[in-house]
Amino acid sequence: MIAPKRVLTDEMVAKIEALAPRYPNRRALTLPALHIVNAELRHVPLEAVVEIAQVLGLAPAEVQDTLTFYQFFHQEKPHGTVRAFVCRSVSCALRGGDHLLEHLCKKNGVEPYGTTPDGSLTIEPAECLGACDFAPCILANDDLLKNMTPEAAEAELKKPRARAT
Ligand code: FES
Numbered sequence: 077m078i079a080p081k082r083v084l085t086d087e088m089v090a091k092i093e094a095l096a097p098r099y100p101n102r103r104a105l106t107l108p109a110l111h112i113v114n115a116e117l118r119h120v121p122l123e124a125v126v127e128i129a130q131v132l133g134l135a136p137a138e139v140q141d142t143l144t145f146y147q148f149f150h151q152e153k154p155h156g157t158v159r160a161f162v163c164r165s166v167s168c169a170l171r172g173g174d175h176l177l178e179h180l181c182k183k184n185g186v187e188p189y190g191t192t193p194d195g196s197l198t199i200e201p202a203e204c205l206g207a208c209d210f211a212p213c214i215l216a217n218d219d220l221l222k223n224m225t226p227e228a229a230e231a232e233l234k235k236p237r238a239r240a241t
Pocket residue numbers: 163164165166167168169203204205206207208209211212213
């Protein structure tokens with residue numbers, strides 16, 4: 077019988093274990109572990125949930141509960157190599173955030189939360205990014221894009237970006 081392929085790499089497990097001393101117990105590592113796996117795989121498939129649970133000594137359902145509490149984690153398929161969160165909270169909305177989101181979705185042929193067919197870009201509505209002074213703004217991977225116009229955002233999102241951490 078062929079053993080199922082592991083989803084978590086040794087490096088991912090090592091990163092999770094390296095954080096353990098900072099947390100009061102292994103259950104508290106659930107969210108950081110999900111982030112570590114998500115940063116590598118751009119999603120957290122069910123197989124990874126089971127493996128995270130094994131690493132942390134929890135039931136898979138406990139890890140899955142945490143994952144599904146947050147809209148941040150995708151489970152079915154990876155998000156784009158660039159994940160763009162377009163702020164739609166009040167300051168950004170007053171300065172065109174809704175139009176920005178609509179424009180970017182239309183230009184890229186996706187619905188909100190959708191990923192382009194080539195897997196290069198996912199566009200997601202977001203709540204306040206904590207940068208209201210620069211409304212409307214977008215978080216693209218780890219880069220905050222400030223004072224965006226539709227045209228500037230379109231150009232920015234075509235640029236290559238470092239992976240989100
Ligand atoms: S409302 Fe958009 S960053 Fe605060």
